[in-house]
Amino acid sequence: QQQVKQSPQSLIVQKGGISIINCAYENTAFDYFPWYQQFPGKGPALLIAIRPDVSEKKEGRFTISFNKSAKQFSLHIMDSQPGDSATYFCAATDSGGGADGLTFGKGTHLIIQP
Amino acid sequence: EPEVTQTPSHQVTQMGQEVILRCVPISNHLYFYWYRQILGQKVEFLVSFYNNEISEKSEIFDDQFSVERPDGSNFTLKIRSTKLEDSAMYFCASSVGDVGPQHFGDGTRLSIL
Numbered sequence: 001q002q003q004v005k006q007s008p009q010s011l012i013v014q015k016g017g018i019s020i021i022n023c024a025y026e027n028t029a030f031d032y033f034p035w036y037q038q039f040p041g042k043g044p045a046l047l048i049a050i051r052p053d054v055s056e057k058k059e060g061r062f063t064i065s066f067n068k069s070a071k072q073f074s075l076h077i078m079d080s081q082p083g084d085s086a087t088y089f090c091a092a093t094d095s096g097g098g099a100d101g102l103t104f105g106k107g108t109h110l111i112i113q114p
Numbered sequence: 115e116p117e118v119t120q121t122p123s124h125q126v127t128q129m130g131q132e133v134i135l136r137c138v139p140i141s142n143h144l145y146f147y148w149y150r151q152i153l154g155q156k157v158e159f160l161v162s163f164y165n166n167e168i169s170e171k172s173e174i175f176d177d178q179f180s181v182e183r184p185d186g187s188n189f190t191l192k193i194r195s196t197k198l199e200d201s202a203m204y205f206c207a208s209s210v211g212d213v214g215p216q217h218f219g220d221g222t223r224l225s226i227l
Contacts, residue, residue, distance in 0.1 A: 036218075041220070042221075043205050043219050046216070089157060099145045099147070099162035099164050099170055099209075100159075101147055101149065101172065102159060102216060103159065104156045104159075105156060
């Protein structure tokens with residue numbers, strides 16, 4: 001019930017295209033959903049996050065879409081650039097009672113081809 | 115921009131030895147976390163720490179692990195008797211509140227021989 005399932009495992013997109021990564025969760029107590037970007041040799045860096053009171057959040061070229069009834073959320077990267085090539089992790093946590101850690105998906109290795 | 119710093123970047127230790135991983139969280143953050151990432155796998159939560167005590171811990175965080183905030187700036191993870199399967203990247207993170215952005219350091223690669 002604590003799992004976050006992420007797909008695809010790897011993704012190749014042409015420069016300028018749209019990259020889409022999907023995640024699904026089971027724990028209905030989850031109420032904070034961040035996306036992290038990780039480059040080789042670096043720690044995860046927060047990209048964008050959403051709470052379930054909204055269905056979409058956009059920051060620059062990055063958009064999270066959230067479907068509470070389906071318990072799914074996705075990251076869309078518009079106008080994908082070679083510099084976006086990285087591993088992306090979705091995560092989730094619940095805000096009730098204590099500093100719960102993030103539950104991460106298994107990651108998506110994104111390659112943007114020039 | 116303030117960042118979480120971790121030392122050392124790479125630690126090599128003999129199996130059975132004790133190891134201490136160090137972290138300096140962002141200065142105005144109150145919540146501190148340790149995660150680990152075994153090579154090629156997902157990031158896994160170990161423990162969270164607030165007000166000088168453990169707030170939450172996962173099933174991975176067993177009796178061989180301990181955390182401490184020995185002074186006003188450092189946050190440490192101690193592994194008492196290391197095993198081969200402890201080999202992983204260990205990430206420290208911090209946040210202002212108990213829910214919200216967690217900022218990660220670049221990790222310590224722990225190699226157990």
